Amino acid sequence: MQLKCLPQSDNFFLLAGPCVIEGEKMALDIAEKIVSECQRLAIPYVFKGSYRKANRSRIDSFTGIGDEAALKILRKVRDTFGVPVVTDIHSPEEAEMAAEYVDVLQIPAFLCRQTDLLVAAARTGKTVNIKKGQFLSPEAMGFAVGKVRDAGGTDVAVTERGVTFGYQDLVVDYRGIPEMQKFGCPVILDATHSLQQPNQPKGVTGGRPDLIETIARAGVATGVDGLFLETHPDPSQAKSDGANMLPLQQLPRLLDRLVALRQTINGFK
Secondary structure, three states: OOOOOOOOOOOOEEEEEOOEOOOHHHHHHHHHHHHHHHHHHOOOEEEEOEOOOOOOOOOOOOOOOOHHHHHHHHHHHHHHHOOOEEEEOOOHHHHHHHHOOOOEEEEOHHHOOOHHHHHHHHHOOOEEEEEOOOOOOOOOHHHHHHHHHHOOOOOEEEEEOOEEOOOOOEEOOOOHHHHHHOOOOOEEEEOOHHHEEOOOOOOOOEEOHHHHHHHHHHHHHHOOOEEEEEEEOOHHHOOOOHHHOEEHHHHHHHHHHHHHHHHHHHOOO
């Protein structure tokens, strides 16, 4: 299953980019690299970038460069490279605003049960990607999908991003991927946020980026429709979620391996 804004393909599709838009040059440079690799490997691609980060541990955490400035950069990425773009929204009012600039509206995991937000996103006519709450079972996400469809949304996806395990870790239950595919919509695996280690004493989320390939390969082997990755030229300098991001220079090797795995699996069908 594919998102409607993407061409049909036997490959997985990819949502990838920085956690948050830090500036125009940074966004365009990252997009150029990923577009090139996805074209080489025939991977349908959506550029990802949050125009604002609303869920931060500390009040002094970076939240963005300004809504309009960041949204205009997202639109420039779309226009420059001819790829769809996705961003998070946090309130019903943001849905209509962001829809003027992007192709896919993403519902953050902690907000996946917010009816007004889901309905507002659906009514824009854009594709809606709902991140599964860290506190929900796969089966429970059927109600979130139903809200979007009942509100007139015709293109909806669900993203697995791990389940809360204790206070400071997440685990991925891969049984949830085929369970959520029963909803008749694409299922995406977030291979970076699934490795977050939240609620650290200093108020800065930790992570295990060394396991990104492990998580992604397991998802492809399970038959996930799409992958979600956050990547940055220098994660140590990223203004948000650097602890669990993939260094951009490692992306080609990772995609080579994942595509080879998908092709092998397709050969057994």
